[in-house]
Amino acid sequence: xxDGILQRAASSALLLCLPLVVAGDHDYFPPPDSAGxxxxxxxxxxxxxxxxMDLGRLAQAFEFEKETSQHGGLVVVRHGYLVYEKYFGKGxxxxxxxxxxxxxxxxxxxxxxxxQEERDQIPEGLETKxxxxxxxxxxxxxxxxxxxxxxxxxxxTMTSGMHGDGGNPGMVRGEDRPLEPVPRPAAPxxxxxxxxxxxxxxxPGEGYSYASGSPHVASIVLRRLTGMEMQQYIDxxxxxxxxxxxxxxxLHRNGSTLPHTxxxxxxxxxxxxxxxxxxxxxxxxxxANRQLVPAEYVAMCGSPSPYNPHAPMSLMFETNxxxxxxxxxxxxxxxxxxxxxxxxxxxxxxxxxxxMSSSDAQLDPQLTGLPVTYQMDHSxxxxxxxxxxxxxxGPVGGDDGVRRLLEMVVSSVTQ
Numbered sequence: 023x024x025d026g027i028l029q030r031a032a033s034s035a036l037l038l039c040l041p042l043v044v045a046g047d048h049d050y051f052p053p054p055d056s057a058g059x060x061x062x063x064x065x066x067x068x069x070x071x072x073x074x075m076d077l078g079r080l081a082q083a084f085e086f087e088k089e090t091s092q093h094g095g096l097v098v099v100r101h102g103y104l105v106y107e108k109y110f111g112k113g114x115x116x117x118x119x120x121x122x123x124x125x126x127x128x129x130x131x132x133x134x135x136x137x138q139e140e141r142d143q144i145p146e147g148l149e150t151k152x153x154x155x156x157x158x159x160x161x162x163x164x165x166x167x168x169x170x171x172x173x174x175x176x177x178x179t180m181t182s183g184m185h186g187d188g189g190n191p192g193m194v195r196g197e198d199r200p201l202e203p204v205p206r207p208a209a210p211x212x213x214x215x216x217x218x219x220x221x222x223x224x225x226p227g228e229g230y231s232y233a234s235g236s237p238h239v240a241s242i243v244l245r246r247l248t249g250m251e252m253q254q255y256i257d258x259x260x261x262x263x264x265x266x267x268x269x270x271x272x273l274h275r276n277g278s279t280l281p282h283t284x285x286x287x288x289x290x291x292x293x294x295x296x297x298x299x300x301x302x303x304x305x306x307x308x309x310a311n312r313q314l315v316p317a318e319y320v321a322m323c324g325s326p327s328p329y330n331p332h333a334p335m336s337l338m339f340e341t342n343x344x345x346x347x348x349x350x351x352x353x354x355x356x357x358x359x360x361x362x363x364x365x366x367x368x369x370x371x372x373x374x375x376x377x378m379s380s381s382d383a384q385l386d387p388q389l390t391g392l393p394v395t396y397q398m399d400h401s402x403x404x405x406x407x408x409x410x411x412x413x414x415x416g417p418v419g420g421d422d423g424v425r426r427l428l429e430m431v432v433s434s435v436t437q
Contacts, residue, residue, distance in 0.1 A: 048305070050102040051301075051305075051309055051310045052102075052265075052298070052301075053265060054265030054266075054267065055115075055265075055267055055292070055294055055295075056265075056267065057265070059104075059294060060099065060103075060104040060294060060297070061102065061103055061104065062103065062104040062105075062107070063103045063104065063105050066078070069103075069105045069106075070436055070437075072101065072103055073100045073101055073103045073105035074100060074101065074435060074436055074437030075098070075100055075105050075106075075434045075435055075436060076434045076435075076436050077105075077106070079430070079433055079434035080096070080098060080105070080106045080431065080434045081108075082430065083096060083427060083430035083431050083434065084096045084106070084108050084110075086426070086427065086430060087110075087377060087379065087423075087427060088110050090362055090379065090423040090427075091361065091362050091379035091380065091381075092111055092380065092381050092382065092402055092405045093110065093111030093112040093113045093119075093378075093379075093380045093381070093382070093385060093402060094109065094110060094111065094113045094362075094363070094377070094378040094379040094380055095107070095108060095109035095110065095113035095114070095115075095293055095376075095378040096108055096375075096376075096377060096378070096427075096431075097293050097294065097296075097297055097375070097376045097378070098373070098374075098375050098376075098431060099297050099300075099301060099373070099374050099375075100371070100372060100373045100374075100435075101372050102372075104294075104297075107293070107294075109293075109378070110399075110402065111399055111401065111402035111403075111405070112380070112382070112385045112398050112399060112400070112402070113293075113378050113380070114293075114396045114398075114399075115292060115293045115294055115396075116267075116292060116394075116395050116396040117292070117293070117378070117380075117385060117396070118268070118269065118270065118290040118291070118292065118385075118387070118390050118392045119290060119361075119363070119378060119380040119384045119385050120272035120288055120290055120380070120383075120384040120385075120389050120390075121287070121288070121289050121290060121291065121296070121359050121363055121384075122287045122288065122359035122360035122361060122363065122384070123234070123286070123287040123357065123358065123359040123360060124287065124289060124296075124357050124358070124359040124363060124364070124365055125271070125284065125285075125286070125287035125288050125289035125359070126234070126237045126285070126286060126287055126338040126357060127299075127323075127338050127339060127357040127365065128252075128256055128260075128289050128299070129178075129237040129238075129240060129241050129244075129252065129285040129286075129338065130178050130237065130240075130323065130337045130338035130339070131260070131299075131303075131315055131319075131320075131323070132241075132244055132252055132255055132256055132259070132260075133174070133178060133240050133241075133243075133244055134307075134315055134316055134319030134320070134323075134337070135255075135259050135260075135314070135315055135316070135319075136244045136247060136248055136255070137316075137319070138316045138319075139248075140247045140248060143247050144157075144174075144243075144247060147174070147175075148173065148174050148175030148178070148329070149173055149174075149175065150173060150174045151170065151171060151172065151173055152172065152173070152174050152177070152239070152240075152243050153169040153170050153171075153172050154170075157243050157246060157247075158218065158239070158242060158243065158246075160214060160215075160218065160242075161218045161219075165218070165219040165221075166221070166222045168183060168222045168225055168226065169183075169222065169226075171225070171226045172184075172226045173226065173227075173329070174240060174243065175327070175328075175329040175337075176226050176227055176236075176329050177236045177237065177239050177240045178236070178237065178240055178329075178337045178338055179230070179327050179329040179330035179335055179336060179337060179338075180230055180231060180232055180233050180236045180237075180330070180335060181226070181227055181228075181229065181230050181329055181330045181332060182226055182233070182236050182239075183222045183223060183224045183225055183226045183227070183228065183229065184220040184221070184222060184223070184231070184233040184235050184236050185201060185204050185220055185221040185222065185223045185231060185233060186201060186223075186231030186232045186233045187232055187233060187234050188203055189201070189203050190231055190232045190233075191231065192223055192224060192229045192230065192231040193229060193230045193231065193332045193333050194224075194228070194229045194230075194332055195331060195332050196332065196333070199223075199229065201223055201231065204221045213238075213280055213281060213282055213284070214238075214242055214282065216235065217234075217235035217236075217238040217239050217242070217285075217286075218235075218239060218242070220233060220235035220236075227329070229332055230330055230332035230333040230335065234286030234287060235286065236286075237285040237286050237338060238284060238285035238286045239285070240285055241282075241283060241284075241285025242282075242285070244285075245282065245283075251282060251283050252282075252283035252285065253270070253271055253283040259314060260299070260302070260314060260315075261295075263309055263312060263314055264295075264298045264299070264302060264309055264314075265298070266291070266292070266295045266298065267292050267295060268292070268392050268393075269289070269290060269291045269292065269295060269392075270289075270290050270390040270391070270392055271283055271284065271288045271289055271290060271390065272288040272289075272290055272384075272389035272390055273288070273389075273390070273391075274388055274389055274390070274391060275389065287359065287360075290389070290390045290392070293376055293378055296365055296376040296378075297365075297374055297375075297376050299365065300365050300366065300367050300374035300375070300376065301374050302314060302315065303315075303320055303323065303324070303367045303374075304367050304369060304372070304373075304374050306320050306321065307319070307320045319337070322336060322337055323336055323337045323338070323339045323355065324336065324339065324341060324353065324355040324367065324369070325341060325343065326341055326343050326344075334346060336355065338357060339355040339356065339357050340355065340356055340357065340358070341354075341355045342354040342355065346425075347425045347428055347429060348429070349428075349429030349430075349432055349433060350368065350425075350428050350429055350432050351368055351370045351371060351432070353368065353369050353370050354366065354367070354368045354428065354432075355367055356424070356428065358421055358424040360384075361379050361380050361381050361384055362377070362379035362420065362423050362424060363377055363378055363379045363380060364376075364377045364379075364424040364427070364428075365377075366428055366431075368428075368432065371432065371435055373431070373432075373435070375427075375428070375431050377424065377427050379423075382403065
């Protein structure tokens, strides 16, 4: 009996550390939902046989998520099969929640495409110092001379030296550096100005702080080099080739409309289209017979970045190479957003996940202007986090809940 226990423990350890030979069909890519969508498994036996997952454990992960968020859902694809899809509250496949900082991942991937397609305009790539008259003329005169040394790679790993959002601390090689909050213009017409004039807390490259202004500045560079709003660029380079349904950005706030696509977040996708994006990354930027994103760039997104020796944040993705998410493989990478939502890619398990977690405000259809085509479930409109979560900031566990959900889904893997 003891031998059997040790054998199972060893198998679990290998699951977390070693690449696996998986049974997925690497040439399978789902058609648009309007043409049939993902191939799906609903029977527990087929989920176990073809998807290599335990449906009961996935249900436990879903119940955990219901304790952490007001509205949401859990959608899981393994070996190209939709093995789990369930929602609660106002969560729905057809919903368009403001996915908040998950939008940063789209900014990064868009920049990866731009660096290849516009390489004649930006030949130094991520090494480019972008606060110049060529790339950001609107930034002059510079609000701080330190900005002249900010590289694009530092903007996309949030090591530009820009002050983090709100009370977010700085971090230097894993150690927190408390930062005093600084005011930021909030009016829509100050969208670019706010980002370009974000205060500096350290020299470029010498610390990490979660600053949404950093990816927005990167999106301004993209806008200048491509001549397109980033939303238009994403539509042309990603959404249409992958067959997204209706989608957009949460541009309409407080009676005003943002003039530009926000690089720091706010994308609004249908749940199964969020999984198309992660599935694209799982396949190293390839969709069917088209390489939509340079494979080298996707690899950098899933690995520790030389631009960020301070925190496990690569090119807008949290990476697990250091094993800080103990119950997940070290090649896992993911991006979370306010409210506890997240997208995940686990290459060694041929697995992608979308955790939809949203508040009432994030699901307000006025944010995007997209029509509501489903019947909203209002049963959780008065939901509140339990008293056992009084020490957490925001929805239960915040990023801790995002990481725990990943561990629970990984524990559902049977093969």
